[in-house]
Amino acid sequence: MPVSLLLADDHAMLRSGMRAIFDTQPDLDCVAEVADGRAAVTEVARLRPDVAVLDIRMPKLDGLAATEQILADPANRTKVVVLTTYDSDEYVYRALRAGASGFLLKSLPPEELISAIRVAARGDALIDPSVTQRLIARFATSIAPPQPPPELEQLTAREREVLLLIAGAHSNAEIAAKLHVGDETVKTHVSRVLAKLGLRDRVHAVAYAHLNGLVDNQRLAPGTTARTDRRQP
Amino acid sequence: MPVSLLLADDHAMLRSGMRAIFDTQPDLDCVAEVADGRAAVTEVARLRPDVAVLDIRMPKLDGLAATEQILADPANRTKVVVLTTYDSDEYVYRALRAGASGFLLKSLPPEELISAIRVAARGDALIDPSVTQRLIARFATSIAPPQPPPELEQLTAREREVLLLIAGAHSNAEIAAKLHVGDETVKTHVSRVLAKLGLRDRVHAVAYAHLNGLVDNQRLAPGTTARTDRRQP
């Protein structure tokens, strides 16, 4: 099935270069060329191409803002591939956050650009290898499981339990009710926790617990279903 | 320059298939084949190939554990490419967290596998497009700046300032000193913050601030201990 394309770049020469590349592929149909981001947004909304190839440096509206606007509109089914000379990390993050299906550098060989377009058209994504390396590094740390501080070992199981309840901003009375013990008991536990961890307040304890990842503050995004067991033929 | 390779897969047929693919490339030199993860680790340490291609499902030690062991040893310069049939998200995260230079599916066309090896050998990384899509989704949310809850708009600048100090587990007296105002003033601000946000305690305020990302909860670099009493000069 043919893939319709929109090319957005402020350099006419580069656009015709890309067009020449894509014209060698019968299944790639270049339906529009624009020279700025604003035109890219309006033309995408009008022509609904399968894939839009956007440069970042463009007049009126840069490619990242255009990407965001295009992908923010649920009426658009167009996949966005960002094609740029600069691979600044901030650019990458912003493009991916907006939901781009590709982040490619203009140094990419033409045939790989072509295959990247096909990848994007079928709903997959492709990131330039030179960018991927840094992306992995960033990603690895951002999803790294929090390392529990060693001083937690000093706490008994009951004390850790109490610490988590403190972190949940529960008062001593609430903790007592939840644990089915007297509030004097809770006071003892709390005091021990504070003493063992070197914390002044229960307020400090709350901050401590959150800063050390004892509280699950992961914010899940809409539609992000983490599948654990998907098979691919 | 030639690239030396180690292949690890428990299926001999698949190994010979890969070897046949790589043998078509004069610059790819397949120096070892192993059938389990433990052998992969020892052979990598012994032969120091440029790139190790590891399957995940392997006896004795699975490919992910092998990846972790190989990349955990700083003496190894070997790049690891994970090549698997299963693209479970957990596998991907674990491989990338360990520092893999590639996560590829066995459905990848041979010529792309070859180019992926070269990509890994030169220090870049490549992720299978079908995986990249989900990775982007996950990454986007994990680095997405937390959206400040709307009720924060009700707070004045001063009150927000106080809220952040509360979140840092500072007492009223400390806040007063830091802001160069009387502690009675701080009490007023705190009361207003609690009232406007519908919070009972300053304890609740601390939890609220942390859960809503008002506090820089970013995982710090390895070796950096998150302290609860961070104060700015």
Place this chain on the structure above:
DNA sequence: AATCGGGTCCCCTGTACGGGGGAGGAACGA
């Protein structure tokens, strides 16, 4: 049998905190 750690409960004390009120001054726009 004696000891110890962990969990439970109780007392007393001082303090920080939160709620209620009031009030002055500066900056801003109506």
Place this chain on the structure above:
DNA sequence: TCGTTCCTCCCCCGTACAGGGGACCCGATT
């Protein structure tokens, strides 16, 4: 000019909290 908002400061009162004692029970260790 007036009124509003914001920041500032003050007083009183009740409560939750933290520290420092002590005490009991129980299971495991010695």
